[in-house]
Amino acid sequence: MSSNNLTSLGRRRKVAARPHLPKRRFGRVAAVASLIFLGALMLVGPTGVRAWSESARMLDQREKELADLQAERDRIANRVELLDPANADPDLVGELLRSNLNVAHQDEVVLSRDD
Numbered sequence: 001m002s003s004n005n006l007t008s009l010g011r012r013r014k015v016a017a018r019p020h021l022p023k024r025r026f027g028r029v030a031a032v033a034s035l036i037f038l039g040a041l042m043l044v045g046p047t048g049v050r051a052w053s054e055s056a057r058m059l060d061q062r063e064k065e066l067a068d069l070q071a072e073r074d075r076i077a078n079r080v081e082l083l084d085p086a087n088a089d090p091d092l093v094g095e096l097l098r099s100n101l102n103v104a105h106q107d108e109v110v111l112s113r114d115d
Contacts, residue, residue, distance in 0.1 A: 042048050082089040083096075097103055104110055 044050050079092070082092045
């Protein structure tokens with residue numbers, strides 16, 4: 001092969017490679033655009049960093065609410081146990097009678113309290 005043939009082949013390769021360049025460029029642009037889109041979703045998407053911090057805040061709020069409800073449940077369970085008909089606590093029964101039925105013994109004095 002002569003040097004003219006190599007030069008002409010080299011030119012042909014360069015010329016032949018140029019029509020594929022826009023397709024290659026489009027692929028790169030599409031890849032970069034999709035990476036930017038996925039990065040934005042990672043930050044502000046439904047499972048992104050912002051949603052994660054919101055979920056953590058809601059979890060803390062729900063745990064506090066759960067602790068309050070468990071304390072209320074324990075208080076009510078204790079009161080039910082104290083009011084068991086087989087073994088009722090006399091102090092609690094007397095307190096409930098006085099507060100709900102407005103009854104008192106003859107020797108008791110009732111003092112009204114301004115709230």
